[in-house]
Amino acid sequence: MIMLDRADRALLEAVQKNNRLTSEELAQTVNLSPTACQRRLKRLREEGVIEADVSIVSPKAVGRSITMIVLVSLERERADIVDRFKAAIRATKEVMIGYYVTGDADFILVITAKDMEDYEAFTRRFFYENHDIKGFKTMVVMDRVKAGFAFPLDL
Amino acid sequence: MIMLDRADRALLEAVQKNNRLTSEELAQTVNLSPTACQRRLKRLREEGVIEADVSIVSPKAVGRSITMIVLVSLERERADIVDRFKAAIRATKEVMIGYYVTGDADFILVITAKDMEDYEAFTRRFFYENHDIKGFKTMVVMDRVKAGFAFPLDL
DNA sequence: CAAACAATGCAAATTTTCTGCGTTGACGTC
DNA sequence: GACGTCAACGCAGAAAATTTGCATTGTTTG
Structure with missing residues (x-):
């Protein structure tokens, strides 16, 4: 390292x-x-220690007022299915953050939407049409208490 | 707007x-x-449309190889308790992201740690010593498929 | 239609970054 | 302990980028 x-x-x-x-x-x-x-x-x-340099834009200012956290379970945890879903995550702009995890769910996604209608349209397109998905659970974000990818660096 | x-x-x-x-x-x-x-x-x-301008650093490069997602439930969803927990989130450097949500959990946190031992020490300090917390569920991140706060902007 | 205003492009002024060069300090070898 | 190597440093000048002044254009408003 x-x-x-x-x-x-x-x-x-x-x-x-x-x-x-x-x-x-x-x-x-x-x-x-x-x-x-x-x-x-x-x-x-x-x-590559610094991976990128980016501007953080205000969700409100660009009309993306809703954020959802979604726990996704796949039908089977098979390598090709997992990989296919990862690719779908990367290709979908509404997915801001995607983690592949162990535990109760297989994936955790952070989704942005303009409004509820927009989100519903998204779920229909992204979840219901995907047969690899066993189920998903949505949680609506009420407050983004803290957000960043800043790591604590003990000096 | x-x-x-x-x-x-x-x-x-x-x-x-x-x-x-x-x-x-x-x-x-x-x-x-x-x-x-x-x-x-x-x-x-x-x-304020652009909230900040930051560098994204590689977790691996700085020895923060482990990421956890934690679903937290509070004992009671009372305003003062919620606010106190929000303050704790903001004050804790291991918490990179914190959302206050509706649904199965009250809060969803993204935590970084150097290793499992480090994470365990964190949970002891942050969760077990906090009497407002009813319970929490940890999910270990195996792959950060996608990460960013970039919003899709339909042009 | 005229006035007011906001946004534009160009060019000059300023600030910031990059590059060349000589120096310093740590490390390994003889 | 002396010597050579190497990486990082600071300074100063060069190059590049940002900011500012100004005249112009296009749009809105009374």
Whole structure:
């Protein structure tokens, strides 16, 4: 595995919250020269430690006011069926997050929809027409208490 | 609500995937001048349509190889208890995502841990010592099939 | 129809990032 | 302990990107 020193971790910690900081600003928090920060970030990106750099948009602002969590059980847990379902997840834009899990369900999905009608149309298309699916259980999100993919990095 | 035209949507669509594109590059995909792109993005950030700009780091690379999904049920669904639990979620760094939901569970959490031992220590601290919690059910993530907060924006 | 306004593009000014280069410090070998 | 190697550093100049000023265009409103 790639070795990360204290400075790398501090940089990651910072850009996980805000990746538009200038190298000058980063330099202050990390106690390094701007150039060094920049070179390290470049390396972290090349090595894949930083997987992506993205903007987070407000669901409300773009008319995606509803979020659902769906627990999905497949008919059989056979490799080809699982793989086929994974592909369906990746190809479906309404699915924001998809986890393949052990336990009560086989998959857990986070779905966005414009409204209930939109969600219902989605379920019909995505779930009912898929014969690999044994059943699914929907939970409506009332509050997104916390959301992010920021990992705690003990410095 | 804020009005978004076709160009705004195209810009959001782009920066949701990659916010390090130069205005020049954006200009090409959006059919606008670099300056206009820049100004629109600035506005979108000021208005809160773009909530944040962050780097996504690889869980593996930082030694957070385990992800759990936890369904939590509270003893009682009373406002003060719910609020207290929300605060706990926000304050706990191991909780990456927290949703307050209707249905079988009250909360759904996505937790990261270095390893099983780390996770067990977390559950002891976070769940067993909290008397508001009636029970919780853990599901181990085997594969993060898809992850992101990118919304589909019909252009 | 005219005034007001918002958005655009271009060009200049500013800021930020990138690159070349010489230096430093850690590590391994002789 | 001396020497060579190598990776990371900081500085300074070069290159690139962003921001700002300004004139223009198109749309809405009275």
